Amino acid sequence: MDAIDQALMNTRLHHLGMAARNSEPLRRLAVLTCMDARIDVAALLGLRLGEAHVVRNAGGRATTDALHALAISQVILKTREVMVLHHTECVLGSYRQSELAERIIVATHHPFSDELGCFLDLSESVIEDLARIRSYPYLVHRDRVRGFIYDLASNKVSEVA
Numbered sequence: 001m002d003a004i005d006q007a008l009m010n011t012r013l014h015h016l017g018m019a020a021r022n023s024e025p026l027r028r029l030a031v032l033t034c035m036d037a038r039i040d041v042a043a044l045l046g047l048r049l050g051e052a053h054v055v056r057n058a059g060g061r062a063t064t065d066a067l068h069a070l071a072i073s074q075v076i077l078k079t080r081e082v083m084v085l086h087h088t089e090c091v092l093g094s095y096r097q098s099e100l101a102e103r104i105i106v107a108t109h110h111p112f113s114d115e116l117g118c119f120l121d122l123s124e125s126v127i128e129d130l131a132r133i134r135s136y137p138y139l140v141h142r143d144r145v146r147g148f149i150y151d152l153a154s155n156k157v158s159e160v161a
Contacts, residue, residue, distance in 0.1 A: 035056040080144060
């Protein structure tokens with residue numbers, strides 16, 4: 001059985017509680033973080049189902065897609081705060097754009113020139129994403145946007161000024 005079939009089988013065991021049936025998050029929080037499988041956002045932040053929106057992508061970057069998701073989260077689903085959560089040992093901080101692009105080209109045999117959001121400095125990546133979010137005109141609430149780094153080794157979350 002492959003991983004997708006296993007995931008589908010698990011849906012038979014899943015039941016949404018009443019709090020999770022409301023599409024508007026109870027905490028009015030949206031979290032933008034990395035897709036890294038080592039990060040269990042709900043467990044790390046003490047979130048239960050239905051309490052926050054979690055937007056995930058490579059690096060937890062404030063890409064166009066992520067900004068669109070945050071706009072929908074705020075305008076339609078009433079969130080008011082945005083938490084940006086990057087982490088140590090992130091793949092996007094371990095490679096240069098050209099290196100990742102070359103690996104994608106070699107693996108797929110197709111040209112690749114999309115921006116991946118690679119960074120050299122983890123704190124600067126958070127600051128850059130905070131600036132993108134705060135300047136995005138389609139967010140209703142840009143005053144309550146904060147950024148953090150999750151250190152995988154120490155299991156500590158630190159705010160980036």
